[in-house]
Amino acid sequence: MLFNSLDFAIFLPIVFILYWFVAHKNLKSQNTLIVVASYVFYGWWDWRFLSLIIFSTVVDYLIGQRLRSEDKQSKRKVLLWTSIVVNLGFLGFFKYYNFFLENFIDTFSLFGMQISSNSLNIILPVGISFYTFQTLSYTIDVYRKKLEPTQDFIAFSSFVCFFPQLVAGPIERATNLLPQFYKKRTFVYHKAVDGMRQILWGLFKKIVIADNCAEYANQIFDNSADMNGSALVLGAIFFTFQIYGDFSGYSDIAIGTSRLFGFDLKQNFATPYFSRDIAEFWRRWHISLSTWFRDYLYIPLGGSRGGTWMKVRNTFAIFLVSGFWHGANWTFIVWGALNAIYFLPYFLTNNNRKNLGVVAEGKSLPSFRELFAMLTTFMLTVFAWIFFRAENISHAFSYVRGIFSESFFSIPGFSGRTDALITLFLISVFVLVEWIGRKDKFAIESILLKSDKIFRYLFYLLLCFTIFYFKGDNQEFIYFQF
């Protein structure tokens, strides 16, 4: 079920009413309703893959139980690895089987050995990368004794399949989300209103910004061989805003929806395109995944301890795995490597934690220096997104070659150029609002909150109208494929 679909617009109020009017009396009924609603939500896409979620839930719940009573370290390790193998096994099979098979065959063919093998027609279960990481975080934290294993199977099931963030995150930690299922939720008016506001902003990002940008990004990337350099630059910029609007929009809707049900999820994006260096960008982009890799991969590998070689190795490890997490394609791995290359100079010179606060804090405009730093980081990011969006590596390189050609200085040539101006205008408005609300958890969290009620409502009405009127062609959320 897509957040921007009529199905969800009907589903959400029904679950909301049932949750607060029928299931509000006790914790068990609240959690049970969440499990049932989440399975309906997921099964709407393909009910067959519900079995995967249920299996992961049961396995990790039982492993958690065993870890509680097991003191022997060797046995605890076996239990942990069982969970890792089961979870990553599913992920590996559904997401990476064909990739490894094809690369295996290609490698052998390089040495003149022909291996014939058929790739399988595997459907990637929506959200598998997200809920797999979420359940893994539970087992690892229980293993590390950072978290008491739950004895409440319904609460644990709710944690694994919580529908607002089930298919595209934020990837919640058991330490943050699971305890929220232990306490009966009561309706808090301000929380719900805040949630609605965040949903509204998320819809704007997805439907107006991402879907409109997708129109041009798809056209330009799909026909990149016929496009001039300036059009290719615009295509990359459109994709840059498409992916941000799409994914952060999803996160906003997920967080907002959770708030309607009394839950607090972690912030997943913090205006990343206003970052002054790439290290700051990675503290602000897909925060739940970056911190997951930091805590469960980077630190166990040794983190920033050790010599330069260790730092380089660990940095590349985290960025390459992060790239690979996005999809079984070399383009994502190159994208990860590129970001590692961007990041390393800051890291090795201890400048990676220079920009921790919000840019131009307390000021309306950035300084020239800040602006320059933001633009440079933005351009580096745009360049890296080319690899992320390209069909394959050769497409990415031909795209980049196309940019750095004489036609870079010509007028962009693609169909619907005049209409693209409307999209560029909408992007400008979006960037302006994000700038104003850059210190908040989401851009319109506090905008106009202190001003007159009429202005505030007019702003929301106008936002709703903009979503209605400037809606782009309905596109599936990009991160569903991850």
Place this chain on the structure above:
Amino acid sequence: MKIFLKKIIYFSLMFLIFLELLSFIILVTGLFKLNRFPGREIYNAISKSYSYSNKKTLLLGDSVASQIFSNNNEFDSINSLATNQAIGIAGNYFLLYNYLKKGNKIDSLVLFFIPESFGNNFSQKYTYHYFLKPFNNSNYSSLFTKDLKIQIRKINYNSFSQIPHVKISSWSPKLQSPDARNYTFLSPLSIEYLNRIKLLSLEYDFNIIIKSPPLSETKRSFVLSIDKTEILSTDLSNEFNEYFKSIYYLNNNEFVDNTHLKSPNKYFKK
């Protein structure tokens, strides 16, 4: 909780009023044509059909024709009102009717359509957006034939098509049950309106030329399978005989989707 729900309901009601009001303003001022939505070229053709022109040839056509003769462009001797096949021959008849009633005199009318376009019987997914929204109103209702009215009634939510916010949006309902097709080339409604066009040609004294834009090789078998006796139901048999003779085919790689041309400018002079 009650306050929250109350506010949500009030806000939704306020939004509905705001939506209709703003949509009405955008519609009346014509601002909606600035936005990107499918079928915008039809509104341009409608405005153009009400304007005066001294060009002696008028061209009506589908989206392939529109690629070569866009109604946004000016041509030396041709005035183009080419739009999209989804407006059907009926929609094209309305444009022609407006144009002639405005007092424009023409010597020739060119109907520039690929063969599939003549098969539109207003039971396809684009009918709502491309035909009902621009034409299902009092300006044109007197030009609807009985069969066209019957066909319109079959379309879900047909009466909503003129509500401002529906009209300015890209929304359209899905057609539930397209009619069974018992013709190979000319739909019953196309025949009715082609005959009406013929009547206008006699009344306003102009000749009719029917031409086809270039077709992909992949369409050759379709064209060969056309039952040519269907053209006998029209008063344009001679014109259609010439039409079939004029069809020429290009390699499939000249097309983006088997129908639309990759480089339409190449065919302008032909």
